[in-house]
Amino acid sequence: MNKITPQNREVVLHKDDFIVSKTCTKGNITYCNRKFMAISGFSEQQLLGNPHNMIRHPDMPKGVFRLMWQALQQGNEFFGYVKNLCADGSYYWVFANVTPDIDQNGQVQGYYSVRRKPEPETLKKYIIPLYQEMLAIEARGQGSSAIEQSVAALKQWVDATEMQYCQAMMRLYQQGSL
Numbered sequence: 112m113n114k115i116t117p118q119n120r121e122v123v124l125h126k127d128d129f130i131v132s133k134t135c136t137k138g139n140i141t142y143c144n145r146k147f148m149a150i151s152g153f154s155e156q157q158l159l160g161n162p163h164n165m166i167r168h169p170d171m172p173k174g175v176f177r178l179m180w181q182a183l184q185q186g187n188e189f190f191g192y193v194k195n196l197c198a199d200g201s202y203y204w205v206f207a208n209v210t211p212d213i214d215q216n217g218q219v220q221g222y223y224s225v226r227r228k229p230e231p232e233t234l235k236k237y238i239i240p241l242y243q244e245m246l247a248i249e250a251r252g253q254g255s256s257a258i259e260q261s262v263a264a265l266k267q268w269v270d271a272t273e274m275q276y277c278q279a280m281m282r283l284y285q286q287g288s289l
């Protein structure tokens with residue numbers, strides 16, 4: 112697929128929308144619902160079988176995904192705010208819950224994610240400044256240690272809330288403040 116040039120144009124979810132996708136254990140998309148296609152502008156054919164990072168937006172810090180994969184690999188669910196890329200370069204923000212898909216024998220079959228509309232005020236006040244700080248750290252450093260430093264900044268931010276990461280994210284989603 113051709114590289115998409117990000118545009119400063121937002122697609123805003125409706126409050127009742129939910130976007131769902133499933134992946135295999137490697138993170139390749141195995142299912143997406145119609146709302147996913149409608150919002151992102153990608154067809155099912157373009158999405159299925161491709162790595163989920165195909166909708167990765169450059170404004171998303173790598174540290175957020177590092178934390179997400181660590182949680183999933185430990186068998187935990189993950190909550191987080193994510194900015195995604197549409198097929199035409201527009202973007203959309205979601206509040207995502209990502210969960211391992213575990214079969215009857217306790218084996219991880221893949222992962223799934225359900226996403227809802229975040230409050231614009233919460234993004235503006237808490238998430239965008241935090242992600243900008245993480246991106247700046249990642250831009251200054253190199254490779255893995257830059258990501259570790261960015262995760263450390265995220266953890267420091269979380270520590271200041273006196274909550275666990277997922278708790279803090281849920282609080283922001285439900286109450287709009289910490």
Ligand SMILES: Cc1cc2nc3c(=O)[nH]c(=O)nc-3n(C[C@H](O)[C@H](O)[C@H](O)COP(=O)(O)O)c2cc1C
Nearest residue numbers: 133134138163164166167168176195209222223224
């Ligand atoms: C179930 C599931 C859903 C995901 N959803 C997204 C998503 O909506 N946007 C995104 O950028 N990455 C998503 N990811 C994470 C990507 O797999 C990838 O780690 C991320 O885009 C960072 O890509 P990079 O490692 O190439 O930088 C998801 C992963 C899983 C397992």
